[in-house]
Amino acid sequence: MENISLSALQHYAFCPRQCALIHNEQAWAENFLTAQGRALHERVDSGEPETRKGVRFERSVHVAAEKLGLSGILDMVEHDIQTGRLKPVEYKRGKPKPEPFDEIQLCAQAMCLEEMTGQSVSEGALWYMQTRHRVPVAFSDGLRVQTLDVIRKVRELLDSGITPPPEYGKRCKACSLVEICQPQLLERDRSKGYVAGLFGYSILFWGN
Numbered sequence: 001m002e003n004i005s006l007s008a009l010q011h012y013a014f015c016p017r018q019c020a021l022i023h024n025e026q027a028w029a030e031n032f033l034t035a036q037g038r039a040l041h042e043r044v045d046s047g048e049p050e051t052r053k054g055v056r057f058e059r060s061v062h063v064a065a066e067k068l069g070l071s072g073i074l075d076m077v078e079h080d081i082q083t084g085r086l087k088p089v090e091y092k093r094g095k096p097k098p099e100p101f102d103e104i105q106l107c108a109q110a111m112c113l114e115e116m117t118g119q120s121v122s123e124g125a126l127w128y129m130q131t132r133h134r135v136p137v138a139f140s141d142g143l144r145v146q147t148l149d150v151i152r153k154v155r156e157l158l159d160s161g162i163t164p165p166p167e168y169g170k171r172c173k174a175c176s177l178v179e180i181c182q183p184q185l186l187e188r189d190r191s192k193g194y195v196a197g198l199f200g201y202s203i204l205f206w207g208n
Helices: 006-014 016-023 032-045 101-117 141-160 170-174 183-188 191-207
Strands: 050-052 055-065 070-080 086-092 123-128 133-138
Touching: 006 016, 006 070, 006 101, 006 141, 016 141, 055 101, 070 101, 086 101, 101 123, 101 133, 101 141
Parallel strands: 086 123
Antiparallel strands: 050 055, 055 070, 070 086, 123 133
16 A cells, blocks of 8 residues: 555645645646745754754654555654653644644554554644744544545555546645645536436437
């Protein structure tokens, strides 16, 4: 079983069609928001490991969890030298969202660390560039169940090879793939119904 990229989980939570376009069709386009996010991650990932106040900060940490079927690169993992506890930290361009897109991705990172190290990871953090604020995230049973459900759904989507139809909404304005996806155009496309109706009429006509 091929591992799913951790980034696919957030793409799916944001929009299943976006997830399929990126990870099945290999489609990608960049806009101001994604370019800003990429620059942020490059800045974070390029930093050297360091230790401050008993905490080791490891950047660009590669993980692969075979049981979960996930792999990817974590922005940062904080390692408490005294207790040995690990804490994943994910850096985001924007601000906290009402939906748990970011929390699901972070929880999946924690579950990868758990599988690889054999120790429990109880919490992590999300740092948002727009607010310059760090948000703690507790990996509750409910969040873990939600994360496992998203992993299952992403696996089913990618294995199917099917790209879901568009569902135009507010999130489309922030999506860099909006020109490739064409959600408004495809939602309004009635050509299939027109052709079906046309051929249905023709069959009835010829039958008489």
